[in-house]
Amino acid sequence: MMRRMWMVIVLLLLPLTVQAQSGDGSRETQLRELLQLVEQGMVQDAREQRERINRFIEQRNEQDQMLEQRQARLAELEAQTETLEGRFETNETEIAELETRLDDRLGTLKELFGVLQQTASDFKGVVAASPTSSQYTDRVDFLESLIDKAGSSSRLPSIGELERLWYEMQQEMVASGEVARYPANVVADNGETNEQSVVRVGTFNVVSDGQYLRWEPETSQLVQLPRQPGARYTAQAEDFSQASAGELSDFWVDPSGGSLLSLLIQAPELKDRINQGGVIGYIIIGIGAFALLLALERLISLGLLTMKVQRQARTDQASPKNPLGRVMQTYQDHRNKDTETLELKLGESIARETPKLTRFLPLLKIIAVVAPLLGLLGTVTGMINTFQAITLFGTGDPKLMAGGISQALVTTVMGLAVAIPTVLLHTVVSGRSKRLLQILEERSIGIIARRDEQQGQTA
Template sequence: FEMQREMTFSGRIAEYNAEVVLPSGETTNKNVIRIGGFNAVADGKYLNWDLEASRLVELDKQPGGRYTGPVSELESASGTQLTGFWVDPSRGQLLKIMGQSPELGDRVDQGGVVGYIILVLGAIGVLLAVWRMIVLYSEGNKIKSQMKSETPNENNALGRVMAVFNANKNADTETLELHLGEAIAAEIPRLTRAIGWIKIISVVAPLLGLLGTVTGMIDVFETMSLFGTGDPKLMAGGISQALVTTVLGLVAAIPCVFLHTLTNNRSRELMMILEERATGILARQAEQQHSKAA
């Protein structure tokens, strides 16, 4: 009968006031929700039952937001409303283990100085790529508008090339070709500005990650030489920290490679338009001179 009654109560959700020991050591009265004999929560945080002190204790480190989110939903539920909730059948042991697993911020901190340098470089590369894409697409729209007009507008690359043609319209074909080539060469640095830096960042970031991994592995082997290999957790933790920089390097390099390809292809498209228009201008100029000579 007692076993049956315990099984029945293990499926009930109870709400009551109880004293809770905070991680700071203070004791406060909170509204506690108990889910059977598995979990107890209060103020969106998981609690654990201390057998020795016979008191509820708030976990020093809560598990990730994926697990603490349903706690708030459970506390705000009313009546027969159903809500999902994570149940710990080990009565607190799994929650403690999950609380010890590092989160995203902890992983980044494990990368150390090298990891932060990689993230800064990755952010710079992405910002440069976004800036260049905006500039190049704006320049492309101006060039498309210029292609529909015979009047050169010097707010775009094609307009400046056409202005050079108008200034040297009476020159011979060879001289005009040199002037147009010079005008296109002057536009190339404007179209390819900062694209090379994106490529450099995409190459340097994984190398920095490898550097951080190698230095981290050196620390692991030094620890093994001092304390031996009797504690696998010590070695696993050190190796995990060493590999974080490699992950950060790849995270920074992959988007930079992709964005470098986009910006480089866009700048090449614009340069091809300039060369194509310049070739057309030269062809028309040569035909006009040939017809005059005939």
């Protein structure tokens, strides 16, 4: 329709254009041509309209045919649905009858399977937590399958599976009393898994190359302890792991299956105790080492002087290399003087030797007194920190208080550990120096007495 309107507009405008271009054209000729064009357009529009009507009729016939096909398919499916529903109801009735017949035939076997399921479940828990599973690795999967079958009415355990359950239980009992060596995967501290030769002691402990291992039920793996117990435990574990078959060897056994061992490795070692002392602890250790060096130097020096003095006491030839020789040399230098002057000279010589013999003794005494005081200072500081932690976090965790108090008392122990040996060393060194001074005094008094005796005989 729009096309026809445009054609009429064009034809109406055409004569005006033609007339403008050529002034000698006939008006009648133009109208006749316009009429012909209109007739041609009407004919063409009528043809296109008939074609559209024919296509619409064809499409409607196809849709009617498709509708008839769908209705026929729907009727067929509805009939099939009714058939299946009937079959489903029949099958349900048959299944109920078969289940009732199965229950009647099973009878007491259901109770037996219930007991079997309970026994397998309990044994599964034992096997999962036992280190013997590192040697026999497929038992847990078998027990899970057996538990599923024992709890299901469609699948029943076979005679072979029941016999294997008895065999696995018997095997666990035998393994709990034997020592076995076998290869197994071990997870090291760095997370790497390596196959190693391990030694299992019943269901208690597993060792490898002198290292204690722990069985992890969650991951079903042997894991090396992040921290090993003391040297006396690991040394015996190493000897035990290297022992040959039939050879007797000492070994520390954890009857709790690893609980005692876990508590043992949590106990702090000497290095941990020293670290707990903090700065004050290091100071106490430093002055303790310094006191030990001083005491050793005094013991060695006084020991050498004692030997030299003893050699000097057996001869009258004075030697300037020892205190007694120097005292004797003083007598020889002033032997012609009067007795009072000689006594003063010998006293002066002994007084000159006294600082050499008592050197560092006051310092040792000071260290013996200061070390406990430093330990008390560290304890007070640690208690202050503990009470600050209690103020912040409360008293809900006893381990927090116990750990803080234990750490605070470490410095007191360290101070006493330094002070007690220092006092003993000071006593020993002081005794040796006093004995040497006593020898010098006795010899000087003896010299004066002998001189007076000789002078009296001469008179």
